[in-house]
Amino acid sequence: QRESASLSPPPWSSSPGVRRLSRCGFGGIPVGGLGAITPAAGFVSPLSAIVIGFLGGTVCYFAVSLKFKLGYDDSLDVVGIHLAGGVLGALATGVFASKVLNPGGADGAIYGNFGLLGIQAIAVIATIAYSVVVTAIIFKVIDLAVGVRVDEKSEYNGLDLSEHGEVGLVLDLQGHQLLGQEQQDQTIAPKPQTDEA
Numbered sequence: 001q002r003e004s005a006s007l008s009p010p011p012w013s014s015s016p017g018v019r020r021l022s023r024c025g026f027g028g029i030p031v032g033g034l035g036a037i038t039p040a041a042g043f044v045s046p047l048s049a050i051v052i053g054f055l056g057g058t059v060c061y062f063a064v065s066l067k068f069k070l071g072y073d074d075s076l077d078v079v080g081i082h083l084a085g086g087v088l089g090a091l092a093t094g095v096f097a098s099k100v101l102n103p104g105g106a107d108g109a110i111y112g113n114f115g116l117l118g119i120q121a122i123a124v125i126a127t128i129a130y131s132v133v134v135t136a137i138i139f140k141v142i143d144l145a146v147g148v149r150v151d152e153k154s155e156y157n158g159l160d161l162s163e164h165g166e167v168g169l170v171l172d173l174q175g176h177q178l179l180g181q182e183q184q185d186q187t188i189a190p191k192p193q194t195d196e197a
Helices: 002-006 023-040 046-070 078-096 114-145 152-157 159-164 181-186
Strands: none
Touching: 023 046, 023 078, 046 078, 078 114, 152 159
């Protein structure tokens, strides 16, 4: 797994949508590489792990950037990193698995067994379907019990402040982290811009 994560960050260390180096991009994309190799761990060679890690980092980088294009709310990049990385890793297991490394397993597509790739694809579809149904049920129960939205002011100021009474991470409008007193100043809504300029 180390090999997989080590190849993920360098090409994709910028934040998708912002396109500059960031700590979140540098930390998040290796998680995509790890998410991709996790289903394959114990079934693929170290060289295959490197390939999967690089592909995982690449796919996750572009998957995270989809939230900017499609406009969905995913502050933790769960869809872009964990879903995309997990799907890639599960399918990559069907490609790179080797009985040499795990005699109890099966060879993958690169060894002529395309059936394993099909089995992995069915498992991915079944897992996504199960997750969507169960998550929808949990979401509805939470919505009925306590609600799933907060008021606009709490959302703007951040849930760290409104729910926990402290600020974990605050970025200014350009995406730079603010420290100290600047954090508290940033929680006040900016004045609307006027056309007088």
